[in-house]
Amino acid sequence: MPTDLKSSSYQISKPENRIYLARFLKSLRAKMRQKAALLPGQIDVENLELLRDFPQFDDRFTAPMHGFKSADDYYEQSSSGRYLATIAIPTLLVNAENDPFLAPSCFPRDVAAASKFVFLETPPEGGHVGFAEGTPDGEYYSERRAVEFLMAEVPA
Template identity: 45%
Template sequence: MTQALFDYPSFAPGFGLANGHLQSVIPSVFRRVEVPFQRSRLELPDGDFLLLDQLKQSEQAPWVVISHGLEGDSRRHYVQGMARQFYNAGWNVQAWNFRGCGGEVNRLPRFYHSGAIEDLKAVINSVIVEQQAQQVFLIGFSMGGNQTVLTLAEDDLPTQVIGGATFSVPLDLAACADQLAKPAQSIYMRRFLRDLKVKVEQKAQLFPESVSVDGFDQIKSFHQFDDIYTAPLHGFKDAKDYWQQCSGRNALPHLKKPTLIVNAMDDPFLAATCQDNGRGDRSTHLYLETPSSGGHVGFARWKLNQPLWSEQRALAFAHYVLEKTK
């Protein structure tokens, strides 16, 4: 198991795929993976709800909880592929959808953000209480990775949580907002804003006293979006306050369980501070890997529908952590 942790082969892209933009786009567009999730609804204490998608095979099997990225959902290829990898290895799987991301509008004016770990903690608690899970491993992608890192640093982390693996994590939200504001990343920013506009329009219809879509088309960056929408809807002073409080980088010295973070050096979404593995105040539980290629939630070779390197890497790390807990 030590070899699985320390000598696991680094990601090597397929021929012609050693490009961060290709790695980010090609799997998202062309990969097709489907698993037979069973959907349920988790009611939350504040009157809202989350939509959960589950694969269960054994009462005794360990559980993996999977968190998607910004404007993603449990239908995304990377969630389905990770679920397939763990289920085929004998794990129970609980994927979940951020508020408003599972095909239904959530009930409250708020929706989700990079630091909304109370929802992830509610999912973890439901697996522990309702499924009697004894070992829970967390996996997160992008924004869901940031939430996972923050959760693994919480003082009240349940003892049943044994560790986690995260990929393409925007550990420094302010610097990543600057990165996505660059002209070279405009295609990604436009797509995010296009998808977010749908949610804002829905909220404006339901809660006109709290949300307005007026002027949305003038928004060009997360600096503007988070100032106008994310911060006021979720109790922050402004975008900078939100980024400062919710960046996963703050949690790195305080991790309570083994935590793998894999951030590719050619990820077009991430700033250099997200790949800084020279931090002097890092927790001994932190395992940061920075392969030269992989893009954003990519890590693909040409056989796109086969297990990705990230799926194999996460499972190897999970098995290592599981062995350590025995």
């Protein structure tokens, strides 16, 4: 989970992630064109192709459409990292060390070490797709761990 949206937005903009970024931006551009068609005169999609990364897209669309002053304001207010230290119920975070979209700040090791409620698991592998294990039933490590965690933490 990207507990730090700003760092994740820059992480996905790195050259090694350009194939992912291009695909995401293509999808977001198409969605903005659809929204503009549904809301004539309310959404300016001129020069949409000039937006080259998430910070640019979020500054132009995400932030203003959701009441934020800027992409940075959106990232700051919407990132879950700032709330982790105040969590008072058992919470499991599972982030693969090799997730190409997560910057080091998305691994709240200090918070987890200091909290009796925040549990951080960082398997070395898993990428960004929920730790697909290739089982015939399509089981995912992250889903299995969530169920195991709940079974251990929630009284019967």
